[in-house]
Amino acid sequence: MADLSHPEEILGKAYDLRLIRRLWKFITPYKRLFWFAMLLLPLQQAFGLAQPYLMKVGIDQYIAQRDLGGLQTVGLLFLGALAGETVMVFFHYYLTMAVAQRCLADLRAEIFSHVQKLPMSYFDRNPVGRLVTRTTTDVDVLQEMFSSGVMTLISDFLMVVWIVGIMFYLHVELALVSLALIPPMAFAINFFRVKARHTYRQIRERIARINAYLGEAISGMAVIQLFAREEKTYREFDELNADHRDAYHLSNVYEAALYSMVEAAGSVSVALLLWYGGGEVLHGVIGIGTVVAFKEYIHRFFVPLRDFSQKYAVMQSAMSSAERIFQLLDTPVTIDSSKNAVVPKPFRGEVAFDNVWFHYKADDPVLKGVSFRIAPGEKIALVGATGSGKTTTIKLLNRFYDIQKGSIKVSGVDVRDWDLQALRRHIGVVLQDVFLFSGDIRTNLALGDRSVPIERIEKAAHFANADSFIRRLPEGFGAQVRERGSNFSGGQRQLLALARVLVFQPEILVMDEATSSVDTETEALIQDALERVMRDRTCLLIAHRLSTIRNADRIIVLHHGEVREIGSHAELMEKQGIYHRLYQLQYEREELKLAVQETEPKVYG
């Protein structure tokens, strides 16, 4: 136990203990099943350990006495023990796995639902792939802990205790001789554990380094090739790879040595048993059967010790997976409904930004004191050059991010006091890149709300001019949407997004118009649908279409994170300020094109 003085070791133990305690919370709901499974363990082992004892009885009492009837009885008992053990092993394993699968399913669900609550800023920072790994691979590693890690360690421990007990019951001195190698073995195993802990950590670090390097090289392959640095990169990779191999070579030697040593110690113990037990037999103190039984017990005693290194490795990687999982679960949910969240009634589609300051990165404000008011039913076009803060403004309205200063009110209530879900239900969002989920069209339009009647969905699609192309599909509303909606054109996706808004009937519409061009026919359909969608709603639109700004009641001009001009198109044009220039830059061309198109269909020969 000398290693306890090692601070890192103590820390490691305390930490592992803390992790196990947290994992235990997931087992708690299935406590009964768990304890029931655990209860089968001593039964299973009793059936198993009865077998060598029956051998002893059979050999010493019946075979030696030539008692055929007795031998038969022992044989039947042996068969019974065998059957009992087989059944118990099955039930113990199955019940353990049932507990494991259930609590891991809970853990997976908890990770998933926790991730749903994390703020958008979290997803800006963390790649999707990493989060997927947390819910899948890392939980899988924990399953291994159940099937071959901690559970078997417990059963191994119990087994060892049983065997020692039985041995001492049968013959104290023989037990002492048979177990004489235990102290040096314990020392060796502990030595291994300390050594291996370090090597395993090294291995994990090195494999992580290889994977990081590989991922980076794959995503930066063009750079490597352009600079003709394949050889250098290969050498670097080779170095990491070799380091990893070497660490494993070392751990292989440790594991092989431990395994072989335990095997050898088992045989040496048998030799000791034969030597001392042989004397006892020759003196007539014990029968040969006792020696045979002891030999069997020694065998069963050393198997768990031999497999210790494997289980130890499983435990180690399970602990680091658990650590990563809990780290994710401990990520605070910074944007959530407050305790006294309200749902203002009746809802008025009124929006007010009051001196709003916001930044993604400190010292780099995106919005600098933005203030404006939108009356219920008013249509507002938000214009500005790239980077002026338009997209940020609409993301703040439904609280994707929290602002640092000022206030944003919807229906007269600060968005931070709103019930988050209710707030977002009142605001319909259509973004430039329309995201569709895999599933059918119906699910995409109702977004999984099964209570929405199909009539409402069909009506919405009809109003959004989407039903004509949907009906042309062989499965109609049941047509499958492929990943990210790749089987629909950009224009069709926009129509579907508008239909989605109509299904939900939000009082406020927020839209970032798509810039990608669509054919004239679809464009006409979109404009027509958009007009209908905007009717009777408060609208805040990042306008890219000339028609949108023309139809807006007011235009808000954002420039470098500040509101610089507000007014109608005519007023702002007269002012000859920022809007005037933006108009010339972004919209005038479109106007010209429209004019040309009407008279002469082709611009360039």
Place this chain on the structure above:
Amino acid sequence: MESMGRLKIYLWRYWRLYLLGGLCLFGTATLVMWIPWWIREAVRILEEGGSLRDVTFYAAIIGLAALAQGGIRTYSRALIFNAGRNVEYDLRNDLFGHLQKLPLAFYQSRRTGDLMSRVINDISAVRVMLGPGVLNFVNAPLYYLYALALMLSMDVRMTLAALAPFPLLIYAAAKFRGRIMKASLDVQQQMSVLSSHVQENLSGMHVVKAYSQEKFQTQQFVALNADFQIKSLDLARLRGIVTPIMQGINGLTVLIVIWYGGVRVMRGDLLVADIVAFIAYLNVLAWPTAAFGWMFSLVERGRAAMKRLEEILNTQPAIASPTTAVPVRGLKNGVEFRDVSFVYERQSNGHPALEGINFSLPVGKSVGLVGRIGSGKSTIAQLVPRLFDVALGEILVDGQDIRKLSLRGLRKLLGYVPQDPFLFSTSLRRNLAFGRDVVSDEELQHAVSIAKLDRDLEIFPRGLDTVVGERGVTLSGGQKQRATLARALVMDPPVLILDDSLSSVDAQTEAEILQGLRSFLREKTCLIISHRISAVKDADEILVLDEGSIIERGSHDQLVERGGVYAELYQQQRLTEELEQI
């Protein structure tokens, strides 16, 4: 079986380790097998009432054999497992080397995560097959044959009786193997359904949040999760049945030995010592028997993994140096595009990205490219270093088709600054020096000052030794672009290609950089692509692209005078500049 062919090459490379490991396995097996024999001798002495000295003799032999066995076994395991790790190492290196040869088009058609999981998981499956797999494959028949021979030499009838349940065992193994494989495939499939759901949910998180779909998404996940749980439990049930059945059958053989042996001992034609030895042999066989199914699944998994790796390893690099490559020694005349057309593979409509492009870039001159997004500017830039190959026509360097040149030589001529700045997660110094083996501090400083990165470096506490995050995330877009520019300048290449590489740099700084570059570029050849007119207006020739064709060409003044698309772009540019100054 093809995939096994390549594996053989690796196996051969380490034949010494495998052979030595195999010999050690043989040695271990021999000692393991003789120990029960000596136990039998010792027990026989006890049974027949011999002397303690004789028993002690056998006990000593067993003890010595055990120690020797411990030593040899260590070697056998370490040698074979290490050989497996060596193959893993070679395979991973070879795969990495091959990946480096594959062109950009390969990476555009695959997801990084997918490639990563192949390299990681598949290689590990192959390694398990070649380490633990090989060991067990050698050990199992060795143990069986050895044990069988020794048992038969003791007593034929007893051997046959003891092994009577074995057909049952083989039947059970065969029956369950198929079912377990199917069940574990189901589990894997459900797991990939589960991960795609998570993947999609996370990618569409803004929609999920905007429409308050968190609960529904979680419900869907929970349903898939429950399915996964059921499938996992099905698998657990099968596995849970197989292991105890195998153990049970093994126990049955022990029972037969005791029962049948006991009866024969009573009859006097067998010794208790024989029973003891038989039980010991059956104990030795317990592990290879239990591991039977496991062994086959290792091999099956390893072979499937190797097949997937082969798919990558057998992908011929579409862009490579020709076998008799013309070496490249500097640039004398210049670069020329002759009737170049290009179509992206992934573009299903077959609309060419470039069509009939003709222009020349003589040494010491510069050509500017402007045009809308998607007009084909970047494609032209990417064709010069052969990131893609032309579909029709040719690109000439000093009159030679670039496809005839040494690829390495060609790329060494070019300093290419891509649109999307990619930096490695290491120090800025190492990033800037990426293209060369040795770079002096002065050279670095020079490049840094032209790229106007010096002011930023002053702010960074560790200067050039600042470590940038993954893909350079700790830097701003403009800083990243200027760093990639400096990286190209450090190479001091005869040709510089700027692929809209200052798009995130503000106009003011861009002007300063271009000013500084001018002196650097005096004797360089330069292809500048930009969405800003200011960047190209001093070029010797400006090409205006639209939908893959050159629609206008000439000097800045000529083009402005012409009053076409370029003139319009120029007008817009001026408006934007005015706007920025407000």
